[in-house]
Amino acid sequence: MLKLDFHPSGRHFLQIPGPSPVPDRILRAMSLPTIDHRGPEFGALGREVLDKIRTVFKTQQPVVIYPASGTGAWEAALVNTLSAGDRVLMFETGHFASLWEKMARRLGLEPEFLGLPGYEGWRRGVQAEMIERRLKEDSSHTIKAVCVVHNETSTGVTSDIAAVRRAIDAARHPALLLVDTISGLACADYQHDAWGVDVTISGSQKGLMLPPGISFNAVSEKAIEASRSARLPKSFWAWDEILELNRSGYWPYTPNTNLLYGLNEALDMLLGEGLDHVFARHQRWAAGVRTAVESWGLEVQCQDPSVYSPVLTGVVMPEGVDADEVRSLIYRRFDLSLGTGLGKAKGKMFRIGHLGDCNDLTLIATLGGCEAGLKMSGVSLAGSGVLAALEYFAANPLDER
């Protein structure tokens, strides 16, 4: 029986791929008093975060911030740019792509869900040539948007967004490009402007190291143009009034003040470190974790090394082992939370998050919990992943001090 008043000693290991651990510095920033959201201090805060957040999306264009989880920003992207019955081309990379497709149907759009057969698509990224082929067939341009997930959090597979852009251009198709980088932003390189993305969707609780509760739409000129004639009902999500008031640092409704303090702090941390360094440390952690999985003699969920996720790693269980049982044993014995297998991956694998406020030793501890838990679950391991990862980290320093 779980006792809610029980507090285990030491820090909990929150190694799910979002929410990620929130640095103390951000928690402290968020503990400031809530201020008048129409007052002068608020306007200064609003202008500052709205300006700085654009650097993380690598855009000169506006970024809309919603007091909502990532799912809200998904909906905002669709309702601002599309009309009932519009055809949208989506790609099945995993559970999150599937949820977005379901949302599109519920909103009255007509999604066409491309994908590799069976479970194959859950182990590889977006196949841009399939998008190109489909768009070339659509000579009357009935497809209004292409929607893809940049970092598929259910599997640990990224997708090449620049390749999707090239596919749309090669087909000379006017469809908008909508990209979910809810878990990719501030972990993996992302270039809203250079990749010609029309709406980029993101959230607070993954690479941005914030608690859940705010989410984003980075928009292009073309997306704003589309929003003027898009007919899906929208009010709370509508960009026009938000963009208008954002000019002076305010919102049409009460924004999430304390999360914006946290966002300001997170942006100072990320930009102070330098985005390239942030991306490099995520790549390095991911490589260390994959080295551990290999040493255990287990498979990584992603089967295409060119798109391994720097954010998380899916660890596939041998036949007959229920990943959720292993996960729950690890949680009970070691106070370590790992990501569950979602949708088609349920029970087949668990996910190790290595994003945001981690370091080599928190990951070694995480791998230690996994290794012990796997052994206790009767999984026979080829060798020690912990030792392999330690050696990898020692041999591949990111910074020499």
Ligand SMILES: *Cc1c(COP(=O)(O)O)cnc(C)c1O
């Ligand atoms: C977390 C996540 C979502 C859902 O975001 P919520 O904040 O849970 O609404 C959607 N897509 C991806 C890729 C995610 O990682």
